Every structure is written in structure tokens, then in C-alpha cells.
Amino acid sequence: MTDRVLRTGVLGCAAIARRTTLPALAADPSVRLVAVASRSRAKAEDVARAFGCEAVTGYAELLARDDIDAVYVPLPPALHTEWVGRALAAGKHVLAEKPLTTNLADAAELVAAARTAGLLLMENFAFLHHGQHDAVRALVDEGAIGEVRHLTAEFGFPPLPSGDIRYDPALGGGALLDAGVYTLRAASLYLGPETGVHGAVLRTDPGTGVDTAGAALVADPAGRTGQLSFGFDRAYRCAVTLWGSEGTLTLDRAFTAPPTLRPVLRLTRQDLTEERTLPAGHQFGSLISHFARTALDGGDLKTPGEDLLRQATLVDAVRQAAGG
Template sequence: MKRQDLTPVHASERRAGVGVIGCADIAVRRALPAIRESPFHLVAVASRSQEKAKGVAASFDCEAVAGYDRLLELPDVDAVYIPLPNSEHAEWARRALDAGKHVLIEKPAVASEETARALVALAEERGLLVMENFAFLRHPQHDQARSLVADGAIGELRAYNGVFGIPPTDPRGIKYQANLGGGALWEVGCYPVRAAQEYLGSSPQVLGAGLEFDPELGVDVSGVALLRDGAGVTANCSFGLSHSYRSTYDLWGSEGRLTLEWAFTPSRDARPVLRLQQKDRESRISAPASDQFLGVFTAFHDAVRDPAARPAHHQALVQQAELMARIRAHALGRGDSLSGNR
């Protein structure tokens, strides 16, 4: 049976309710404060630990739930946000969809095209939304960049270069655990790869990829991927977990270059700078301050309310999973195989 959609005609009856499955750091620092300011009503947070759930819920004035399944049973929860370890995304997204809930999955959503397509098929069968959380795309600096490129500010786009690197942290952390879906490609590489797809044509070719593994940690700690679309535009994506912090991409065209200096993780109060170079002139354009997590929860809410907005999110989830799987396959010497497993 299909779930009845929360469409705009019902919006006056009550606000759509959202629950959070897991009390990850990203949820507590960025997501939960944004949900409180979004059109959603924050119903509950769930943890496997009642004590942890109570601690987080008390800070955000919502219900504390011990156990993820119990949260999915709450009738006021129309949608869920899943910031669990990567290895648990697919299972809990499927369970949430089976329970009739719309789903926002923290990036990277899933590791294979097959899994992405299965989740999308289930969502569409139930009349639901499944969406991947690339919050950075909701920051207005990317709208500015796309507009400048579309208006010919750098001429014809020739190449994209994206870089995201962060310093090493506690090796016991989730990002370093292979069995939890850790590693540089999934943790930080997904950002420049996803940004590249805003500028390249569909289904870009993977020309090459490489991952550097730490034998003690058992995961990749740095890597690179080179892509090319059908028009010959290339994308170089570099990433790592053992670098000084860098979060940038630039767009190189026939008549200029555009650089976003703080592309992926600006704070909500920051005004990132876009640097536009045209011949012998350079312009610095300040983007407005913006909470990109508020932006993504607003977009998620809008798509929950409007079924017509969902196909684009479903397509983006599948395309990202498929491309990431091909990048990993190339890096592991499997050519253009679509396998996303090591």
C-alpha cells in the first residue's frame, strides 16, 4: 500500500514531523539546530543508549527514544534523518521506507548503484522520498558559481579541479574503520566528486583513480580521481584524511577562472569568497552568510510536501552512488566495473 503524501493541501493541518536516527556529532552540531529553524517539527531523537538519547533530546526539546525501530513506530514522525555510520545507511533507510517515512541519508548515502536503485524503487513504490545529504550544495555560493559559468564569465568551461582534505584525527574514529564504511574516498572524496557533477555532463567517464591505503588503519587515507564528460570537460578530484585543511574548487574556462575558496564546509556565519579571474582583472565576490544545513532541511521538507520535486533527488542519489563505485573500482584495478566493494 502506498503511503499518503504530505502535500501542500495538508500543510495547514500540522507541520511535518521529523525524527533523527542516531546522535552522531554532525547531527548534534549542525543538523539538529538547523531542524529547529526549518519548517519541520522535530519530534524525537533515537539512540541505542537511552541515556545518550535523553541527553541530546533535552538540549533540543524533543522526545528521547531508545532504539531506532521504536522511533520508526512514532505516528508523528513523517520523515527521518540518518547520520549513522556509512555501513548502516542502507539498512536503516530501507527500514524507514518500509515504515512509511521519508528519508534523508547523510553522505555518502550508499556504496553501490544497485543499492541506490533499490532504495529509490522502494521509495517510489511507497510514494516517498529518499535523499542524500550534500548540504554544501544548499549554500548560495554554489548558485552564484553556476550563474557566473552559465553567463559566460569564464567563457567555455574546460576543467574543474576540486580538493577536500582534513587533518588526521583519533584513529579509533568511525572514519578510519573499514567495517563501518570509513576511508578518505567516502569521508571526503565524495564532496569534490559531487560538486564536479554540477558542471560536467551526465555519466562522466572515469579516466583514472588512485587510493593510498594506510596498512595499520586498513583504510584509504588519500586519493585522486580524474573524470571527463562527453564534451571533453575534465574534473580532477583530490582528497585526503592526513592533510592540512583545504576545501576548494575552481572552474577553468577559455576566458577566465572562478575559484571557491571555502566550498564544502563554511560555518553558518561565514561569507565565503568567490575569486573571478578574467584576463588581467581579478574580482572578489562575497557570498552571503548561510546555514547550509538549514538549506538542506528546507529542501528536504519541500520535497516531502511536493512529490514533483522528488525525482531529481532520486536521480542525484543514483548518479552519485554509480560514479563513486566506478571511481573505487578504477582505484582498485577493476577498470570500469560497477562494483563498489573492496
């Protein structure tokens, strides 16, 4: 393990950054949070005070610094292609808020740039780093529910304030890019990398022009299926269920487990219903640790790029199946 630290900057002061990823960056001993940039000097200074780093006015100013090795990019999705690209061109490793881009073509361009430069490019799907998913995979491997036949993944929440960027199509708004991407990533996690989209529906709000809800049918080459549902027009739900030949496994906080929560894993078989309370886990802390360790130690740079391309392929496929 290296004794060096990853000198990190942040492009933007989004609420998700302040609430989740910035605290994890500030707390990780393998990271030194150097600076945060905003177009607004006052906003940058406010965030910098909260996290003990320097305020920078303008994203380009931060990228020009030679005391920063990596950046976290929590900008709206439609701005990622430009600023992730500029960060890679400046020689910085990048952790981008999900989704990396709004389409496959832009994602492929960024992945190619990262590969050419020998830099780490990762998407911020923190739930993948929570131990509850390790527990599910371990039980599947043990045969606890027999052979997996079907996945159900659901992520939805009530309507957002009217001025929220997720209602702005020019910024990459919409439920697919906000909530739906989690369900697609879960499908790849549990059904495998060859999972494809076989049907989809997106419901568009005529007032804003963005999709506020949707669903997709996915399957792997062996015929294992998945039903994905998402939206920001409904009661909160954040669940994954694996349905096997001999039982089911369910997580009720599959994507958003806070650090203090001890998740409950429910195992149901014909003659058994069992609830297992799992250890709490800091999924953002674990993701930041993994990102920093990979960047510092020259770890696997190939797999994150493959994951990004697979995810962007699925997003484009949902749009196409839903009629474009």
C-alpha cells in the same frame, strides 16, 4: 505553501547531527522535531534535552511511531542500507547523511524502494544549497570565464583521532566515502550528469585497511575534464576552481561554509583579478527547508533518486579505476 509541518525523527546521535543538521531541523518552522533515537538511553536523553524533543531507545522503536512522517539518518554509512530501508518500509521520508550507501547495488535497492512507496529519499549534501554555488553558475552562464574546460575540486583535512569510525572499514570508513564524495558531487554539479571516471588512485592505510587519501580524473562526453583530490592526511583545504577558455572562478570554502561566513568568490581573467564577497548562507537550513517542502507538498521525488544513483555510480567507478 503548506501550513502543515513535517514531523521528524532522528536515527542516531552522531556528532555531525548535533553540530549541523539537528539545529537546522529544530529551527525550521516547517519541521517539528519529535524524537531522537539511540541505542544508548543516556545519549538519546542528552540530545533530546538539547533540542527539545523526546528520547527513544532503539531505532526500531522510533520507526514504529505513527507521529513521525520523516527521519534523518546520520548513522555510519555501512548501517544505512538496513535502517534507511526499514524507514522506507515504515512509510517515512528519509534524509540520509552522505553517502547514502557504500556501493551502487545497495543505493539502487533503496532508490527503488522509495519510488515504489512514493517517498522522498535524499542525501545530505548541504553545500548544494548554499548561494555561493548559485553565484558561480550565474557567472558561468554569463560567460565570465568563457567556456568551462576543467574543474578542480579538493577536500582534505588533518588525521582524525585513532578511534574515529572513519578508520573502521566495517562501518564504511575511508576518505573516498567521507571527503571524496563531495568532490564527485561537485563534478556532477559543474560538468553535468554524464560525467564519468577515467582514472583514480586510492592510498590505503595498512594498519586500518581504509583509504586515507585519493584522487580521480573525470570527464564529460564533450571532453571537459576534472581533477579531484581528497584525504584525511593533509592540511585543510576545501576548494573548487572552474578553469575556462577566458578565465577562472574559485571558491575556497566550497563545501563547509558556516552560516556566518561571507564566502569570497575569486574571478581571474587575463586583465582582471576580482574578489567578490558573497552573502552568508545557512546551507543546512536551506537543505532542511527544501527537504520538508518537497515531502509536504508532494514535490519532485524523481530527481533526488537519479542524483543518488549517479553519485553511487561514480563512487563505484573510482574504486574500480583504483584497482578495486
